[in-house]
Amino acid sequence: MSPAFLVENLWKKYGYRNALSGIDLEISAGDCLAILGPNGAGKSTLLRVLATRSSPTSGRVSVLGQDVSKRATQLREKIGVVFHEPCLRHDLSLIQNLQFFAGLYPDCRVDERALSLIETVGLADRQHDPVRDFSRGMMQRATLVRSLLHDPSIWLLDEPFTGLDPEGQRMLETLLVEEHQGGRTIVFVSHDVDQSLRVAKRVVVIDDGELRAEGEEAVRAHFGVSGGKENV
Amino acid sequence: MQQLRALLTVIRWDVVVEIKRRESTLNMSLFALLVLFIASYAMSDSRELLQAFGPIFYWVAIFFAGTVGLARAFLVEREGGAIHAMLVAPMDVSLYYIGKVIATWIYVMIMAGLVLLAYIVLFDFDDWSKLGRILATTACFVLVYVIVGVLLAAMTTSLRGGEVILRILLFPLMIPAVVVVYSANDGLFKTSALALESPAPFKAITVLLAMAAVYVSVCVVLFPKVVEE
Amino acid sequence: MTMESLLSIGVSIGFVVLCVLLHRIALAAHLLIGFGLVVGTLYLVCFHAPLEEVTLGTSYLIFYFHFPSAISCLTIFVIAGVVSVLQLKSGSLSHDRRASSAVEVGLLACTITLGTGMIWAEAAWGQPWVWHDPRLMTVAIMWLTYVGYLMFRAAVDNPVKRARYSAVLGVMFSINVPVVWFAIRFFGKVSHPMEIEFAEDVRTIMKTTQWFGAAAFFILYLGLWRLRYRAQTIHGELERIGETFAARKI
Numbered sequence: 001m002s003p004a005f006l007v008e009n010l011w012k013k014y015g016y017r018n019a020l021s022g023i024d025l026e027i028s029a030g031d032c033l034a035i036l037g038p039n040g041a042g043k044s045t046l047l048r049v050l051a052t053r054s055s056p057t058s059g060r061v062s063v064l065g066q067d068v069s070k071r072a073t074q075l076r077e078k079i080g081v082v083f084h085e086p087c088l089r090h091d092l093s094l095i096q097n098l099q100f101f102a103g104l105y106p107d108c109r110v111d112e113r114a115l116s117l118i119e120t121v122g123l124a125d126r127q128h129d130p131v132r133d134f135s136r137g138m139m140q141r142a143t144l145v146r147s148l149l150h151d152p153s154i155w156l157l158d159e160p161f162t163g164l165d166p167e168g169q170r171m172l173e174t175l176l177v178e179e180h181q182g183g184r185t186i187v188f189v190s191h192d193v194d195q196s197l198r199v200a201k202r203v204v205v206i207d208d209g210e211l212r213a214e215g216e217e218a219v220r221a222h223f224g225v226s227g228g229k230e231n232v
Numbered sequence: 233m234q235q236l237r238a239l240l241t242v243i244r245w246d247v248v249v250e251i252k253r254r255e256s257t258l259n260m261s262l263f264a265l266l267v268l269f270i271a272s273y274a275m276s277d278s279r280e281l282l283q284a285f286g287p288i289f290y291w292v293a294i295f296f297a298g299t300v301g302l303a304r305a306f307l308v309e310r311e312g313g314a315i316h317a318m319l320v321a322p323m324d325v326s327l328y329y330i331g332k333v334i335a336t337w338i339y340v341m342i343m344a345g346l347v348l349l350a351y352i353v354l355f356d357f358d359d360w361s362k363l364g365r366i367l368a369t370t371a372c373f374v375l376v377y378v379i380v381g382v383l384l385a386a387m388t389t390s391l392r393g394g395e396v397i398l399r400i401l402l403f404p405l406m407i408p409a410v411v412v413v414y415s416a417n418d419g420l421f422k423t424s425a426l427a428l429e430s431p432a433p434f435k436a437i438t439v440l441l442a443m444a445a446v447y448v449s450v451c452v453v454l455f456p457k458v459v460e461e
Numbered sequence: 462m463t464m465e466s467l468l469s470i471g472v473s474i475g476f477v478v479l480c481v482l483l484h485r486i487a488l489a490a491h492l493l494i495g496f497g498l499v500v501g502t503l504y505l506v507c508f509h510a511p512l513e514e515v516t517l518g519t520s521y522l523i524f525y526f527h528f529p530s531a532i533s534c535l536t537i538f539v540i541a542g543v544v545s546v547l548q549l550k551s552g553s554l555s556h557d558r559r560a561s562s563a564v565e566v567g568l569l570a571c572t573i574t575l576g577t578g579m580i581w582a583e584a585a586w587g588q589p590w591v592w593h594d595p596r597l598m599t600v601a602i603m604w605l606t607y608v609g610y611l612m613f614r615a616a617v618d619n620p621v622k623r624a625r626y627s628a629v630l631g632v633m634f635s636i637n638v639p640v641v642w643f644a645i646r647f648f649g650k651v652s653h654p655m656e657i658e659f660a661e662d663v664r665t666i667m668k669t670t671q672w673f674g675a676a677a678f679f680i681l682y683l684g685l686w687r688l689r690y691r692a693q694t695i696h697g698e699l700e701r702i703g704e705t706f707a708a709r710k711i
Contacts, residue, residue: 015554015621016701017708040708051320054461057552076322085313091249103241104321106234131312146317383633387626391616401613401630404606405637407598408644415648439647443640450636454629457549 002065004029004154004185005050010059012045012209019045021209022059029064029153032180033187034196036219037206043189044084046206047158050187051081063154077106080152082160086139087146090132094123094142097131098149105150117145121171136163144175155179157188161195173199193225238323242331243338249308250339256301260343264297265350272354279356286355287421291413293347294370295377295406298340299399302381305336306389319459329382329455333448336378344370357421365434366420369413372440376409379444383451386458409443412436476676480683488687495681502529502674510670511663520584525670527577529678531600534570535638537563537682538603542635548628557624558697560631561614562689564607566682571604595645602641606634620700 005027012020020042027033037043048054049061052072061068063075081087088097095110102108118124121141126134131142140163147155157176161169176199180186190196196203197216205213205222213222220226250256271289275281309315318328348366351357384401388394413420416436483491506525541563548556578597579589591597610630617623 015624016704048461053316053320073322073324076320079320081317081320083313083316085316087313087315087317089245089308089314090312091253091308092245096245100241100245101317101321103245104238104318104323106237106322380633383629387629388613391613393616397609397613397616400609401606404602404609405633407602408637408640411598411644411648436648439644443644446636446640450633454549454632457625458629460625 001029002062003027004031004064005187006060006062006065007046007050008060008062010046010049010061011057012042012049012054013057018209020049020056023206023209023211025204025211027185027187029185030180030183031185031187032176032199032201034200034203035187035189035206036191036193036196036203036223037212041206042209043206044158045209047081047156047187047189048083051079051083051156052076053081053083077150078152079154079156080147080150082140082143082147082155082157084158084162086131086136086143088131088139088142090130093130094118094127094134094145097142098146101146102149108150110149113151114145114149117148120175121145122168137165137168140164141168141171144172148179152184154185155187157186159189159191161190161192169195193219193223234322235324235327238321239327239331242318242323242328243335246332246335247338250335256304257339257342260297260300260340261346263300264293264343264347267293267296268347268350268354282355283357283421286351286357287417288414290347290351290355290421291373291410291417293351294340294344294374295403295410297343297347298374298377298381299395299402301336301340301343302378302385302402303389303395303398305332305382305385310389315459325456325459326452329386329452330448332382332386333378336382337375340374340378341371344374359421362420365437369416369420369436369440372437372444373409373413375444376440376447377406379447379451380405383455383458386455409440412439412443480680483680483683484687488684488691491687492681492684495677495684498673498677499681502670502677505670505673509666511667520581523577523581523584525674526678527574527581528671529675530570530573530577532675533679533682534567534574534600534603536679537567537570537686538607538635538638541567541631545628545631545635548624549632552621552625554620554624554697555694557620557627558690558693561611561627562686562693564610564631565689566686568604568607568611569685570678570682571600571607574600575604595642598645599638599642603634603638606637610634620697 003026005025007023007025010020010023010025011018023046035043035046045054049056050063052063052068052075055069064078066075068075088094089100092100098110098114102110102114115124118127121144123138123141123145126138131139134142140160144160147157160172164172173195176186176188180201186200188196188200193203197219203214203216203219204211205219207222213219268289271286271292272282275285306315309318319325345367348363348370381398381402384398384405388398388401391397413436419436483494502525506522510522510525512519512522541560544556544560544563547553548560578600582591583589610627613630614623614627617626
């Protein structure tokens with residue numbers, strides 16, 4: 001079976017700055033990977049390249065065995081993305097946002113599954129309210145629903161716990177585990193080492209655009225942390 | 233089929249929201265009406281002046297008011313970051329541009345329709361047989377306008393002073409279209425007593441459509457470069 | 462093909478090769494050569510070209526400065542358009558610097574074209590500006606568009622975005638120039654012909670002076686382009702050093 005992602009010698013330059021320097025990474029289908037690292041390390045950049053939002057300066061990225069540079073439009077059907085920004089239309093309500101984004105994906109409707117997701121994230125009683133009236137945490141929950149609307153086989157999340165209250169964080173942790181158990185490939189960016197180790201099956205560290213560590217021990221050693229809640 | 237569905241989604245939601253809220257259309261229309269009011273008042277002493285110079289203000293009103301709508305073309309998507317989610321959807325980026333052009337054309341044309349109504353009243357226009365060709369010429373002019381304007385709006389929305397920069401960039405690019413419609417003014421607006429020899433409006437429409445074809449083929453290729461990271 | 466047209470093609474190719482070779486020599490030498498050739502043009506204008514033209518009288522002499530600037534600005538804007546396409550393909554910041562410095566120099570040439578044109582128009586027609594003439598309007602609109610280009614660049618802080626957006630504008634504006642030309646040519650109401658009528662016996666020296674001046678000014682403008690590109694490269698290098706220090710938190 002083709003890996004969900006195969007990244008070979010990935011470089012991404014912005015002007016003079018190397019945001020990513022020669023990243024090699026393989027993410028198997030059905031894997032749950034957490035990407036850790038300090039601010040400005042290149043984690044979000046890597047996620048945006050995997051999401052096909054950003055194209056590599058050099059190197060090769062394959063999604064499900066297919067080269068992203070040749071088949072990006074088709075591959076996007078299989079990828080759901082939660083960006084750092086909420087990525088919702090503020091002029092619409094939650095339901096209307098979902099109807100809008102559903103129209104951009106094949107065979108996608110706001111159906112029972114979508115309504116069930118809205119229920120899961122705790123926005124059932126606010127689904128008809130305009131998104132511009134939502135708090136940051138509510139927008140984050142709404143974004144989770146938007147990203148899963150088309151039932152993607154790959155789910156990418158950039159700092160998804162940002163803005164969520166403790167209950168929301170627990171909800172998302174549960175959702176990530178459930179979706180992973182359901183067969184979805186999950187890649188998420190985080191600052192919380194312990195939370196990431198709790199949720200993900202695999203953890204890597206990116207620093208200064210390079211892959212620096214992989215696996216629990218190496219990650220803990222990299223950050224100089226032992227057990228207990230630690231952020232980086 | 234999916235690409236067509238996505239295109240229709242972009243158009244439908246932009247137009248539906250605009251018709252419900254009427255933000256851009258109202259702002260544009262009010263601006264245009266103000267221009268026509270002032271011009272009409274300034275020339276109110278003479279019917280001949282109104283008919284001779286009125287057409288200029290018709291195009292000026294559409295031209296300047298249209299930038300109000302263009303400046304808002306990508307505001308909603310940029311504001312909430314929705315544009316990022318749209319650009320990772322399985323929709324050809326160029327189709328997203330075409331969808332925005334069509335949606336913007338629709339509500340700029342609504343404004344143009346109101347401007348024409350106001351023009352008929354304020355500038356004492358009574359040659360009803362010419363209404364069809366005026367509308368057709370206006371539609372083609374607005375098409376060129378939004379094809380260029382939507383691309384520029386995509387670039388300038390996120391800049392400081394973006395609205396001013398949009399106008400500075402748009403106006404020189406629109407001058408060829410202005411020259412064409414201005415040359416057809418006599419055939420479009422003037423009564424037979426005042427009409428001078430001028431290229432037929434049909435020629436103006438043909439040239440405007442040719443301009444639109446040139447600009448759209450270039451903009452469709454350039455738009456993905458504008459929104460890429 | 463006649464001997465004359467073959468000769469023209471040969472001279473044109475030779476001139477292009479010369480311009481490419483000039484890029485390889487030191488910038489100071491290039492600028493000196495350019496200035497020297499412009500001084501040579503002045504010499505030809507003052508001592509060899511006839512002082513009066515058949516219909517325009519002595520006012521035509523400004524043509525030897527007006528024409529070179531006009532042809533240079535058109536050529537340089539086309540080059541800027543081509544380099545903009547290269548920038549879009551490669552994403553290279555050096556292509557962006559080439560394109561923007563070409564636009565700056567082209568705008569200088571365009572300003573000189575408009576200025577000398579207005580002085581000439583005042584002398585020849587009694588008014589500094591006329592509408593509907595395709596050439597005047599095309600140059601005026603070019604000037605407006607590229608001033609807008611530079612204003613736009615000043616409003617974008619991010620160098621990568623600025624490079625990409627400027628390249629998009631560069632391509633759009635270079636396509637706009639022929640569109641403007643054809644629109645005004647076919648739809649302009651009144652056309653004021655501007656023909657330089659040469660008397661038979663002085664036609665050769667006038668043509669020689671005209672094209673010598675065009676070549677001289679073009680070589681000088683190319684030198685200015687290189688100068689401006691160098692200044693932008695140094696500025697870009699300073700930006701890069703600043704970014705590196707900021708990234709390393711020095």
